[in-house]
Amino acid sequence: MRRHPSFVAGCGLVGLWLAAVLLSLAWTPYPPTEIDVPNRLLLPSAAHWLGTDSLGRDIASLLIVGARTSLLVGVAAVGLGALLGTAIGVLGAARRGWLDALLMRVADFGFAFPALLSALMLAALAGPGAATAVAAIAVFNTAVFARISRSAAGAVWSRDFVLAARACGRGRWQVTVDHVLPNIAAPLIVQATIQFAVAILAEAALSYLGLGVRPPQPSWGRMLNEAQEMMFQAPQLALYPGVAIALAVLGLNLVGDGLRDLLDPRLVRER
Numbered sequence: 653m654r655r656h657p658s659f660v661a662g663c664g665l666v667g668l669w670l671a672a673v674l675l676s677l678a679w680t681p682y683p684p685t686e687i688d689v690p691n692r693l694l695l696p697s698a699a700h701w702l703g704t705d706s707l708g709r710d711i712a713s714l715l716i717v718g719a720r721t722s723l724l725v726g727v728a729a730v731g732l733g734a735l736l737g738t739a740i741g742v743l744g745a746a747r748r749g750w751l752d753a754l755l756m757r758v759a760d761f762g763f764a765f766p767a768l769l770s771a772l773m774l775a776a777l778a779g780p781g782a783a784t785a786v787a788a789i790a791v792f793n794t795a796v797f798a799r800i801s802r803s804a805a806g807a808v809w810s811r812d813f814v815l816a817a818r819a820c821g822r823g824r825w826q827v828t829v830d831h832v833l834p835n836i837a838a839p840l841i842v843q844a845t846i847q848f849a850v851a852i853l854a855e856a857a858l859s860y861l862g863l864g865v866r867p868p869q870p871s872w873g874r875m876l877n878e879a880q881e882m883m884f885q886a887p888q889l890a891l892y893p894g895v896a897i898a899l900a901v902l903g904l905n906l907v908g909d910g911l912r913d914l915l916d917p918r919l920v921r922e923r
Contacts, residue, residue: 659910665903672719682710684717685868693886705875705889706882715896717870721782722900725865726851728786733793734844740794741801742832745809746824756802762795767854771863785864789854793847800843804836811835838915845908849901856897872897 681701688708696703702711740759744752765773770788771780778784808814808831817827858864859873867874872893879889 656910656913658906659914662903662906662908662910665899666907669719669723669900669903672716673723676716676720680710680713680716682713684709684713684870686710693882702892703886703888705878706886711889711892714870714875715872715892718872718875718893719896719900721865721869721871722852722855722897725782725785725789725855726848729789729851729855730793730844730847732786732790733847734797734840736790737794737797737799738801738840740798741803742805742828742836744798744802745805745832746828752802755798759795759798759802762791762798765791767792768857768861771858771861775863780863780866782865782869785855785858788858788863789851792854793851796847797840797843800839801836804839805832808832808835838911842908842912842915845904845911849904849908852897852900852904856893 686709688704690708691700691704692706692708694700694704694708700710700712702715705711705714737759740755744755767785767788770791771784774784774787805828809827814827814831817831822830855864855871856873856876859871860877862874862877864873865871875893876890879886879893882889
């Protein structure tokens with residue numbers, strides 16, 4: 653890890669984000685939904701560290717609670733997508749034949765529906781909300797993890813130790829659990845970290861368009877949406893959530909790159 657300063661920096665940024673999430677569970681400077689119109693658009697001060705927005709809400713409190721929203725949506729969307737996608741990928745690699753081809757075509761169909769398009773369709777059916785954002789992002793993540801797990805599992809199935817296990821009478825399910833999944837865990841972990849960053853951006857974009865979490869739940873994307881009306885009067889309202897999104901995504905990408913280097917045995921041998 654000492655040879656990867658970018659990985660350490662990424663862990664630091666992600667650590668700050670998680671610290672904000674944990675802090676939001678116990679304390680915020682002010683109630684994040686408290687409206688104080690007489691004190692609207694205040695500049696940063698000892699009372700309000702980052703100032704207040706157009707409704708007099710404390711920006712620092714909104715950012716801290718918004719970090720929790722991004723984390724919850726990201727964990728749910730990436731977790732659901734990774735679970736379904738990995739199951740599809742390893743099933744296709746284990747069975748091969750027509751079932752493999754069918755599952756991969758279904759995964760390819762998922763690429764035709766990016767998170768934004770899926771959210772628009774789901775919002776038309778069930779209305780906007782956190783569940784809509786999670787489902788829309790998970791649909792795209794399922795296709796991504798299905799492709800990666802199918803490719804990695806297919807390579808493992810051709811290895812000698814898998815052939816030896818099959819010669820000893822082990823079934824496809826046993827081989828998948830005992831040999832395939834442990835050997836494809838590293839690339840899946842790295843991809844999950846990268847998709848987490850993508851999920852944060854997608855959640856912010858959906859909330860910006862009004863398809864994400866509903867008011868009054870704070871969200872970085874909706875903070876950007878509300879700030880666009882005050883761009884010339886109070887441009888800092890857009891700066892704070894924009895920087896928060898950028899740092900969170902940067903930290904996760906750096907962690908993903910570092911994990912790839914640390915978990916790739918070929919790179920370890922080169923070092």
